[in-house]
Amino acid sequence: MPLNKNKIAHKASIRKKNERLILNAAEVIFAAQGFKGTTISKVAQQAKIPKANIYYYFPTKDILYSHVIEDICDFWLQSDDFFDDLNSPAEILTRYINAKMDFSRSRPLGSRIWANEMIRGAQYTKDYVNKNVKNWLDDRIKIIQRWVDNGDIDPIDPRTLIYMIWATTQHYADFGMQIKILNGNKQLSDKQFETAKKNIVTIILKGIGASNNLKIAS
């Protein structure tokens, strides 16, 4: 009996391991080639697993894609929570912008797949955006509106501010190749990237009148 249990556990662990291998490979290919440009054999090659085995773990390409998208969303949701009532707008936004910039640098693939998905009309993610993303956004809009009402920041449109932060930070993932070419075909150095982060934070904080330094100075 324990032998049998071990066997099942072993099989389950093989499954987990291979699924992870395939999902990681799929992320690479989907990000670089888009949905239609991705073929199961390319994923198989990337994962170093025979093509038929991919189908064993993920019966269809659509299902594989859905899992990759879900993975990305899970990752974002669990790491996107910086908005609270304890800290100042400047502190919260600084942390949020920096975190999003760091994602763009350390995990650009997810951002690119998401961008692709939105460009194609959010075919697989309409429901997800309509629920989770919308809820997340509406909550944050309320918080920012409170800052405005309290006079903590200038009277700006919260929605536009969030979109600005999303667009600017994700640009460093989605348009990484463009940035690289325009930087003399060299990836941004750590120093250059830190400069970008600092500038974005400075411009946005000052732009909405949340800059602590400014307040002290005036």
Added chain:
Amino acid sequence: MPLNKNKIAHKASIRKKNERLILNAAEVIFAAQGFKGTTISKVAQQAKIPKANIYYYFPTKDILYSHVIEDICDFWLQSDDFFDDLNSPAEILTRYINAKMDFSRSRPLGSRIWANEMIRGAQYTKDYVNKNVKNWLDDRIKIIQRWVDNGDIDPIDPRTLIYMIWATTQHYADFGMQIKILNGNKQLSDKQFETAKKNIVTIILKGIGASNNLKIAS
């Protein structure tokens, strides 16, 4: 003889007309489906021209795609010139941001194709970016750096500022569907869009210390 000339002119005009028809159709499909997702028969359907005729005008899918990309670049280059020495930073940037926002609203397809192309690694456009875009950018960086050196604006990194403007304005084209869903499944109204434009201009100008009002106020 004149009859012959007329015939040639007529054929040329048919060619022009059909090429335009096909390019416009191709823009729609490439923007919505990506490069691989676009098939010649879908383009043919969209253009209401038989599939084989597409091949008559554009021998391969690659060539058709290159022409679409060229079209987009031409359009941008001829309408992107707002940086001069006559106007103030605030005036120049206001006009530039507004123009880019209007492009995103009136012609989002080109922006989406471009985004897709960058995500895929700029396979067809590396040279173009390396020449034309880089030249354009380097010139603008010099101008903005002059503003900084003159004390017209805060000491910010010009490159980061331009990327911020590109990202934010193009977001309204590339992520149009996301914005729509998050707006209760309704396209942004003209009023909402004007609010966004005004907010973006305000935040960026104030953020870099170029806001005329601020100067007057202080």
Added chain:
DNA sequence: GTCTATACACTGATAGAC
């Protein structure tokens, strides 16, 4: 310049031996 028919390659997916 228009259009039908078709060659040829590739992809998603399955059957079935191991």
Added chain:
DNA sequence: GTCTATCAGTGTATAGAC
């Protein structure tokens, strides 16, 4: 759980009649 063989369907591209 792994892997080979294979099929049906689709896509690029061309030949050739009109």
